[in-house]
Amino acid sequence: MPEYLAPGVFVEETSFRSKSIEGVSTTTTGFIGPTRYGPVELEPELITSVVEFERIHGNRRQLAFTDDVTLHNYTWHAARAFFEEGGKRLYISRAFRRPDDALYTGLDTTIDLGTGTAVSNEYNDGHARALLDASANPKTDTLSLTARFPGSAGNLRVRFSLRVGQNVLSFEDGTPRVGALLARDVVLIRDIQSPISSPVGTGEFYLATWDEDVQDWKFTGGAGSPLFLASLQENAGFEIRVVTVAVTVIPMDDPASAQTWDGLALDPGHTRSGAADSLSARFAYDADEPAKNRDVPIIVSTQNLDDGVEVLGAFLDASLASPIMSPPLDSALEDPDSPESQRSLEVLLKGGSDGMRPTADDYKGQQVPNTTRKTGLFHFEDLEDISIVAAPGSTFGYENGYGANAATIINLLISHAQRMKYRIAVLDSGNGQTLGQVRALRAKIDTSYAALYYPWVKVLDPVTRQPIFLPPSGFVAGIYARNDVNRAVYKAPANEVVNLALGFETNLSKAQQEVLNPEGINAFRYFEGRGNRLWGARTTASDPEWKYVNLRRYFAYLERSIDKGTQWAVFEPNGEQLWANVRRTIEDFMLNEWQQGALLGEKPEKAYFVKCDRSTMSQNDLDNGRLVCLIGVAPLRPAEFVIFRIGQWTGDRK
Known part of the structure; x- marks a missing residue:
């Protein structure tokens, strides 16, 4: 409060507006996987094009691992697919395993060349x-x-x-x-x-x-x-x-x-x-x-x-x-x-x-001892703007000797997304998997923070000039970004064209998808006259409340936007005036969401409610410095099954 100690005229600025909440980005993506070059333990740089990717992480050529394994450069291919499908912002965490089969222990620091x-x-x-x-x-x-x-x-x-x-x-x-x-x-x-x-x-x-x-x-x-x-x-x-x-x-x-x-x-x-x-x-x-x-x-x-x-x-x-x-x-x-x-x-x-093919330990990463540097998924914990995470190529060989590592990497991605709260993990099926095998993979997962996609996508390899099959996650992350920009995060990221696709590893029929879809396995399908499309938008949750990808991602958007937009309230006097300001701030934000068509209900009061008063807080809450605000939202779910009922009609019937 200002002090007035001497007579005079005092002109002061004040605000008559409530605080505003700005919607956060939902398209920034993080990929983790092996590359031909680039830092292992330094903080990832923001990448906005394939050219920038190659400057930092090397070109598209295949990876020749020292354990006699040669793989396509799946991380490069995923980055290319991400940008081609509409992605704009990408972080890469490089997974690297030393050629001598020793666990990574701070590779970038062991370069003392002062001895012979x-x-x-x-x-x-x-x-x-x-x-x-x-x-x-x-x-x-x-x-x-x-x-x-x-x-x-x-x-x-x-x-x-x-x-x-x-x-x-x-x-x-x-x-x-x-x-x-x-x-x-x-x-x-x-x-x-x-x-x-x-x-x-x-x-x-x-x-x-x-x-x-x-x-x-x-x-x-x-x-x-x-x-x-x-x-x-x-x-x-x-x-x-x-x-x-x-x-x-x-x-x-x-x-x-x-x-x-x-x-x-x-x-x-x-x-x-x-x-x-x-x-x-x-x-x-x-x-x-x-x-x-x-x-x-x-x-x-x-x-x-x-x-x-x-x-x-x-x-x-x-x-x-x-x-x-x-x-x-x-x-x-x-x-x-x-x-x-x-x-x-x-x-x-x-x-x-290129070292050995990374294992689950390398994807998990670590805090490099005695430093502030990190590796693997630990990199992404410091990058708050990431909304989508994936490990392209980590499921290659799921049915041929790499299954234990691939399954562990899937669990690591899920655990990371759950721990970071405002993220979703895009999971790849294994290459060459049958319907039974991908269903067995799905049966081991139960979370609303992940979505599983099947089968792999067929593209023309710019390296070999031959058709190859790539994991879906790079394409899906790009489609998420394109969907959010062109439509909105509350719209299901499905019924979308896959731009680079020549086809898919398996051509699924409607009957086959009727087996996969109820289990939360999102399919890519080819439709005559409509091209290659992503034809599924379900999470891997058993809870029907969080069945759809757009619901999980929209709530992550709402939660993170409210989180960032109400930081001003911390340490304010916890009374009626603060509660009213918080209510007004959140109501303005939710009203804007309703006006944009994100919520169900013909009136705002049917689409959402915001309560922040003595009915949401006990005296014990106040004594312990807690402000409790209750927000109810009526989200839109996708029209997954469009049904037209048609029958005969005669002109003389009422």
Whole structure:
């Protein structure tokens, strides 16, 4: 309450409106499954297209697991189906199992390359690795390279191109000056006028630092060190050129998507303004901030190389060890007109692996010990906007050796959706299942927080150019999103065309669906003249009150919208004024829902009621700080069975 201590006119703002509730999004989806690349324990990024998916998680090529299992990239296919069917927002949690059959224990942090064991085959975690100079002894005296994330897509070609800039040395009244020179730049100092009688320091590489004691640039590392700028004489033919490196990363299976970072300083301690920075900073890994540089596909460690001159020396040593480098790299650097091919080194990162096929433990995930990072389904617990979850491809092989894992993953999805309250799990049937087998799968499930779909969808594989069968969940999640945008969340997501479908693994008849539908198994069917359609909208609940998918999803929408829109009421004085404000806020929201056609009833009072007064709260509730509001809703159920009764009529009958 404001204080009025001195006489005067006081103008204050006040509000005469009730608080409003804004409907939450119901289309954001989370997929969990193996991919060819990408983070395992970092927080998932929001993806809005297949292009973004491929940038983060690799392309569409098949996954080659080390346990002699090759599978279609079901997560990529699901993301593609999701966006093609109308989805807009997607999160991916990557499930990865180490090739050595060890449980995941913080893969992204085990990349310490400070020892010679960095490239040992005994240390197999799925990362591709390489040394700039494989013959270096000890191994720590050269640069080591590691793919930032595990996966076969981490097998890369990396090209280092050393570049010598323009002369930055000039003279003003006989006093040497340098422009565009920064502390810890590596420079080439040479005498181009009289090389035969050149003084000490000609044609050498130095590290430039500013000496506070003498207030002059000092150059160290080359012959005659230290060399000061003031010692250079005008007309002696000296020039100073800054040496930088450009790094080009070229995926082995997609050379067209190569990326280049130019103008990087060689010294590990160098700091540049703008887009450029040092080689080791741009391609660094920070254990305290692992998301740093997550878009950069490799990690470059300078290991025991302390300054830029030593890093440059590692490049020169690698060129001498290379059987194809001619002339030597240092000679090419001293010639400003040398072609880039003579100033470049290429390294091949090898050993990247897709790991083993993930098991239920990998889908479940964990809290990485001693960190705030998570894996698996734990990722999605921190993302409040997700409304749909699925594990595309996790049921492949349900009837052929993977059934125990697939059944456990289904239970994990259901448990996750129930725990998060405002989500629904889209469940896949197994590939190649018969009606009896999918009914047996369904018989083990009883929840309103999940919906099961059968059979798998036939599409044209853009990788093999052959028809393949894909799990339904990616298509269904996209159809959910399209239905919500084009119609509304209260409309059943069924009788919808499956855009990418060429057909289905099993062509169901009406008689077959009459067996599946009462058990809550949603079918895809082909109709003559109407195409391939999703023809079911039931949950896996035995409770008839929560029989339909749109009911579960609509109540999740209402509950979460009210949850978010009434947070202002917490810690307000718990009395009549607050109760009236809460009632008015929720009634306004429900009235808007009724006007949009979401509720059953020709009048608002028949469609919903909101009670928040002494009849809903006891004195014990008030004493314990509880405000209890009772909301009744008359939702619309889908016209699942449209019945027309027709008979003969004669004109003289009443």
